[in-house]
Amino acid sequence: MTSVTEARRSEPRAPGPSRRGRRAVDHGPWFLVLPALIPILVLSVGPLLHGILLAFTDAQSGRTEPTRWIGTLNFQDLLQDTLFWESFRIGLVWAVGVTVPQFLLALGLALLLDQDLRLRWAARALAIVPWAMPEVVVGIMWRLTYNPDAGILNETLRDLGFGGDRDWLSGLATALPAVIVVGVWAGMPQTTVALLAGLQNTPRELHEAAAVDGAGAWRRFRTVTWPALRPVALAITALNLIWNFNSFALVYVLTNGGPGGRTRLPMLFAYEEAFRYGQFGYAAAMGCVMVAAISVLLAVFLVGRLRGGDER
Amino acid sequence: MRTRPAARAGQYAALLAYLVFLAFPFVWLASTAFKPATELAGLHPAWIPQDPTLANFRQAFEEQPLLRAALNSLLTASAAALVAVAVATPTAYVMARHRSALARAATGWVVVSQAFPFVLLIIPLFLVLKNLRLIDSLPGLVLVYVVWSLPFALWMLTGYVRAVPAELEEAAAVDGAGRLRTLVSVTVPLLAPGIAATALFAFVTAWNEFFFALVLLKTPEQQTLPVLLTRFIGAEGVADLGPLAAAAFLATLPSLLVFALIQRRITGSLLAGAVKG
Numbered sequence: 286m287t288s289v290t291e292a293r294r295s296e297p298r299a300p301g302p303s304r305r306g307r308r309a310v311d312h313g314p315w316f317l318v319l320p321a322l323i324p325i326l327v328l329s330v331g332p333l334l335h336g337i338l339l340a341f342t343d344a345q346s347g348r349t350e351p352t353r354w355i356g357t358l359n360f361q362d363l364l365q366d367t368l369f370w371e372s373f374r375i376g377l378v379w380a381v382g383v384t385v386p387q388f389l390l391a392l393g394l395a396l397l398l399d400q401d402l403r404l405r406w407a408a409r410a411l412a413i414v415p416w417a418m419p420e421v422v423v424g425i426m427w428r429l430t431y432n433p434d435a436g437i438l439n440e441t442l443r444d445l446g447f448g449g450d451r452d453w454l455s456g457l458a459t460a461l462p463a464v465i466v467v468g469v470w471a472g473m474p475q476t477t478v479a480l481l482a483g484l485q486n487t488p489r490e491l492h493e494a495a496a497v498d499g500a501g502a503w504r505r506f507r508t509v510t511w512p513a514l515r516p517v518a519l520a521i522t523a524l525n526l527i528w529n530f531n532s533f534a535l536v537y538v539l540t541n542g543g544p545g546g547r548t549r550l551p552m553l554f555a556y557e558e559a560f561r562y563g564q565f566g567y568a569a570a571m572g573c574v575m576v577a578a579i580s581v582l583l584a585v586f587l588v589g590r591l592r593g594g595d596e597r
Numbered sequence: 598m599r600t601r602p603a604a605r606a607g608q609y610a611a612l613l614a615y616l617v618f619l620a621f622p623f624v625w626l627a628s629t630a631f632k633p634a635t636e637l638a639g640l641h642p643a644w645i646p647q648d649p650t651l652a653n654f655r656q657a658f659e660e661q662p663l664l665r666a667a668l669n670s671l672l673t674a675s676a677a678a679l680v681a682v683a684v685a686t687p688t689a690y691v692m693a694r695h696r697s698a699l700a701r702a703a704t705g706w707v708v709v710s711q712a713f714p715f716v717l718l719i720i721p722l723f724l725v726l727k728n729l730r731l732i733d734s735l736p737g738l739v740l741v742y743v744v745w746s747l748p749f750a751l752w753m754l755t756g757y758v759r760a761v762p763a764e765l766e767e768a769a770a771v772d773g774a775g776r777l778r779t780l781v782s783v784t785v786p787l788l789a790p791g792i793a794a795t796a797l798f799a800f801v802t803a804w805n806e807f808f809f810a811l812v813l814l815k816t817p818e819q820q821t822l823p824v825l826l827t828r829f830i831g832a833e834g835v836a837d838l839g840p841l842a843a844a845a846f847l848a849t850l851p852s853l854l855v856f857a858l859i860q861r862r863i864t865g866s867l868l869a870g871a872v873k874g
Contacts, residue, residue, distance in 0.1 A: 318703065321688035321747060325706065328744040332721035333713055339720060390615075397612050408612055410860070411619045417856035418623075419805035421823040422845045425830070426626040435642050435838055437625045443641075470622070502604075524711065531714040534807040538827060555716040560812055565720050572717030579712050 339569035346563030359570035368546070369554060369571065373578070375461065376551040380530040380582075382461075383468035387529075388522055390469065391476035396506075398477070399484045416474035424538025427467045428454065454540050460547045464539055471535060472528070476521050483517030484510065519590055523583055530579055551575050629842035630654070637839050653839035654847070657829075660837075662817065663844055666825040670848075673735050673821060674803035677742035681750050682796045684743065689754030690784070694763065704755075707748040719812050726813065733815045741809050746799040753798065757791030758784075794859045801852050822848045 340359055344352040363369060394412060398405055415423065430436050431453040442449030453463040487510055495505045533552040536542065542549035542557075551571065559568035624644070629637065630653055632646040657663055692703060722741060723732065731737030761784055769779045785792075807823040814820055820828075826848060829841045 317687035317691045320684040321751065322703065324684060324740075324744050325703070325747060328722065328725075328740065329710055329718070329747075330706065332718050332725065333710070335721035335724075336717035344720075393611065394615050397608055397615070400608060402608060402612055404609070404612055404616070408616055408619075410857075411616060413856060413860055414619065414623060414853065417801065417852045418849050419807070419823050419826075419852060421805075421807050421826050422626075422849050423622075425826060425841060425845045426622045428830075429629050429838060429842060430622050430625050432838070434640075435629075435637055437621070437642060437644070440642050470618070473619070527712050533715065534823075537807075537811075538830070552714060552716060555714070556808075556812075559716060559720055565724075568716055569720055572714050572720075575714045576712060576717065579714075583712070 336569050337573055339566055340573045342566045344565040344569070346560075346565055348563075352566070355566070359567050360574075362567065363570050363574060369551075371546065372549045372551050372554040373574075375547070375549060376530055376575075377578075378461065379465060379468065379532075379536075379548075379550055380526055382465045383472060383529045384522060384525045386465075386469045387472045387476055387525060388518070391473050391480055392518075394473070394477045395480035395484055396510075398481055412477050413474050415471050416478075418471075420471065420534035421538050423467065423471050424535050427470075428539060431463060455544050457544055457547055460540055460544055464536055464548050467535060467539060468529060468532065472525060476525060479517055479521040480514065483514045486517075487513035519587070523587060526582060526586065527579055530575070530582070626842055626846055629838055630846040631843075632839060634839060653843035656837070657840035657844040657847075660840060661825060661829065661844065662820075663822075663825065663847070665818065666820050666822045667848075669735060669819060670804055670821040670823075673738050673742065674800045676735075676739045677746060677803040678796045678800040680739065681743045681746045681799045682754075682792055685747055685750040685754055685795070686785075686788070686792060689751050690758050690780070692751065693755045693758035703751065707751055710748060715808055719809065723812060732813060733819055735819060738810060738813055738821075741813065742799075742803040742806065745806070745809070746802050749802070750795050750799055753795045754788075754791065757788055757795075760791075761787045797855045797859045801855050804852055 341354060341356060342352045343355050343358075394408070398408055398412070402408075418426075430438050433439055433450065433452040438453070439449040439451065442451075451459060453459045491509045492505060495509050500508065531552055532550065533556065536548055536550050537553060537556075540548045542553045552575075555568045555571040555575075558564045558571065628644060628646060631649040631651075633648055633650045633652060636643070636647060688703065726732050726737045726740075729737070731740065765783055765787070766779050769783045770776075774782070805823065806821075807827075810821045810824045811827075814824060817828075826841075826845055829837070829844060
């Protein structure tokens with residue numbers, strides 16, 4: 286089984302002019318691509334380009350006069366908009382604050398699930414549950430948990446004698462950390478599943494050979510598991526970073542950006558700007574800034590990681 | 598490889614901690630859903646309802662158009678799933694079997710499109726759908742969901758096509774079957790389980806989706822379940838915990854059922870995608 290996947294994986298990378306020549310001629314039955322290509326072009330590529338263009342206009346919702354080009358005016362306004370940059374900062378704290386614990390916790394869980402433990406089936410099933418749930422329900426569920434009077438969190442704290450009269454989601458200091466915990470919880474399944482899949486791809490024999498040679502658990506992880514896991518770990522962390530930075534529904538349900546904007550992620554900010562105040566052009570400019578930020582973030586992350594790989 | 602008993606015990610303790618962390622919010626939701634109002638108002642909420650009741654479910658159905666919203670969600674998600682799979686299967690086939698520029702561009706877009714925040718997509722879509730008079734209508738939402746679920750559908754289906762040996766198709770071709778014939782009588786039957794899994798996955802994503810539905814649907818008659826659920830919370834914060842929990846519990850059941858069905862296949866395809874991507 287492994288040898289088949291190995292062979293298939295290396296196939297596309299196989300160099301050689303003959304292969305490449307054949308590939309260039311073989312376009313496949315192009316008409317089969319059309320049914321998916323047209324909706325993607327019309328409803329994904331097109332709108333995204335349109336969205337970027339909108340950032341340079343004064344487009345507003347429900348206006349009768351035609352929209353005009355205003356150059357980079359939206360971006361200049363955005364530079365002065367301290368509320369937006371505060372929201373942007375919160376977005377970065379949230380994205381990193383969710384992605385890092387998400388990865389560490391998921392790695393731990395994946396390593397456990399890869400062992401021959403008895404409760405493994407239950408854990409595997411449970412680990413998927415947060416993934417299957419609608420984000421809105423996840424938000425509602427944690428609102429019930431965090432509820433100051435009727436919530437189980439405060440009740441447990443009271444039982445343990447830690448006070449337990451905190452209003453987690455409305456407290457200025459606790460709102461963002463409380464929301465981040467929910468983000469970690471909600472995003473763990475995908476990460477765990479991906480890492481587990483990667484773990485099951487690591488060669489068992491190598492592991493056993495290292496054990497026979499007297500390598501401890503940590504050394505085996507460093508020298509055998511991690512190198513095999515790295516590509517999967519990189520891919521899923523990069524995706525998590527993007528998904529988390531662009532996340533919306535969870536925080537919308539939990540706090541709607543409150544208290545006092547302490548959890549107002551950039552997506553919430555842009556949503557309000559576009560669909561409450563009708564400032565389409567300005568909101569599109571925010572979207573552009575977010576794409577730029579995400580690209581820079583990813584570039585830094587990936588370049589750093591890949592360079593680390595070359596030194597090995 | 599033997600693991601020492603102490604290490605084993607530690608592993609079980611860690612696993613138990615994970616189980617508690619993952620399970621307790623859901624247990625709490627279920628518990629709240631079945632609690633009578635008196636217990637919800639009580640000072641010391643208990644894990645297990647003393648006197649379980651269905652009153653919250655009754656109240657949820659009476660106070661909010663829950664059935665209507667569930668029907669809207671069902672129709673939208675089913676239509677989106679069917680169209681997405683119908684559209685994605687041929688493309689995934691080409692992407693898996695031929696390394697053409699078109700297929701490569703499609704793959705590239707699947708990755709790139711992930712990085713764009715929805716705001717940038719939803720404003721132009723809103724304008725386009727408004728011109729087509731598809732705002733505040735379920736067909737408009739279906740259209741958006743199809744495009745939105747295409748990347749993952751393509752990703753999953755490409756993996757499934759790769760798993761069907763090309764030799765089988767070549768054998769059919771040698772036996773004189775045309776390209777279409779080969780596809781219909783050799784490839785599609787072998788792909789069927791993968792197509793079903795992809796459709797079910799697309800169904801769950803659409804069933805759970807919130808942002809697009811929030812922006813595109815205005816009238817209460819058109820609302821899908823997630824949008825309706827946020828109405829329960831209301832402006833004044835959480836008024837009625839019981840009915841809210843009951844409705845949220847019900848809205849989750851279909852997703853959980855479908856996910857239980859396709860769990861193994863999703864795991865497998867994520868592996869394929871993660872390693873090859």
